[in-house]
Amino acid sequence: MGASFGTPPQLPDIELKGKTIIVTGANTGIGYETAKTLAQLGSxxxxxCRSEEKANQAIQRMKEEHIQERSSEKDAKIIIKADELDVEFMPLDLGSLASTVTFAKEYxxxxxxxxxxxxNAGMAWGPDEPTADGFEIHFQVNYLSHFLLILHLLPVLKATGNDTRIVLISSLMHRFSKxxxxxxxxxxxxxKMTVYGTTKLYQIMQMFSLARxxxxxxxxxxxxHPGVVATEINSREDQPVTRSTKIFLWATKSLRMMRNPFDGALTGLHAAANPVYDGKTALYFESSKPQSLTALPRDEAKQEILWNYTLDCLKEYVTEEMLNVV
Structure with a gap:
């Protein structure tokens, strides 16, 4: 299944000039490192992001780090292609289906x-209260709103040309789902870890359904699966998690088995930009390489149950014309 710890293989020499990429949840953690690296490669x-203030702070930090890394090769983690970063904030609140549709329309x-x-955006250990749309919050933020975003932007992906990609940041925790x-x-x-893991299972099942x-x-x-990464999602001390999950997080931190955010971003960067995967689809990555999956996420009958359930959840936001594009 592939290693979850250690440093994944680094990126090859890639240039992305002329390409446009959306990264959800790009103001912190894995999303921040992913967005910065893709911009440094020329895209x-x-x-x-939900917060304009946090996104603008992230953009400023990216630009400052970029200047430093361009001036000192030892600070750069990749072969930088961009003179200046071309990065732009657009508001997206995945806790709102209306916000998700508005983002797609504005894009x-x-x-x-x-x-x-x-x-990339996701959450764990969220509140028990449903969203304003009436859905379980992890289900909507991690899975449902991203599903809706994909459906609305598929025409743009298709019209862009050869080798466009959808990358879903899932998790090894899909194995601990129901x-x-x-x-x-x-x-x-x-x-809550079972809830979180189930949404990550759904992302993988969605990959197969979409690829077909x-x-x-x-x-x-x-x-x-980006690995176990030292980000905000794993940093809170007041998380209402099970004893076994607390032991797992404590052990990975104590044994220094957690990846830093850049190393956590590497696997998604390979999926998003490595030309070796041109023309391929329905691949699940761990440690920057495609890996096998257990039977549950590969079960086509269950994938179709999930697909139909999802469309029923989104019936007010999805048209037959949109589904004809899939």
Whole structure:
């Protein structure tokens, strides 16, 4: 299944000039390092974030680090291609389906192409209260809103040209999920790590469902386990997690088994930009390489149950015309 710890293989010499990429949740952690690196490789990067203030602070920090890394090769983690970073904030609140649709409409109105849609934003250990749309919050933020975003932006991905990619940042925690067709959103599940893992299972199942429907379209779909990464999602001391999860997080920190955010971003960067994967699809990555999966996420019948359930959840936001594009 591939190692979860250690440093993944580094990126090859890549140039992305002329490409446009969206990274959700790009103001911190893995998303920040992903967005900065893709911009340093020459692409235009849209930081799709909920907070304009935090996104602008991230952009300023990216530009300062870029200047330093360009002036000192020892500080650079990649072969930098860009003289200046082309990064732009656009508001996206994945806790709101209306915000997700608005983002897609505003992106289309700008007339930008789209070479990579990198669905990175996520949450764990969120509140018990549902979103304003009435959905379990992890289900909506990690999975449902990204699904809606993909459907709305598929026409742009298809029109952009050869080798456009959708990258879903999943997690090894998909192995600690549950499949319950009577409780698809895990409203009745009290263990937040199981809830989180189930949303990550859904992302992988979505990859297979999309890849089947997009066969021959030259749009690739990948999912990624970034490793256990020292980011905000694992840093809170008041997380209402199970004893076993607390022991796991303590052990990975104490044994220095957690990756830093850049090393955590590497696997998603390979999926998003490494030309060796041109023309491939439905690959699950760990430690920067495709790996095998257990039977549950590969179960096509269950994938179709999830697909139909998801469309029912989104029936007010999805049209038949949109589904004809898939």
């Amino acid at each position: 235009k990067v849209i930081l799709a 289309k109105a700008k007339g930008y192409s789209l070479h990579v849609l990198l669905c 499949w319950d067709p009577h409780d698809m959103q895990c409203f009745n599940e009290r263990d 429907r997009l066969a021959g379209s030259k749009v690739s779909v990948f999912s990624v």
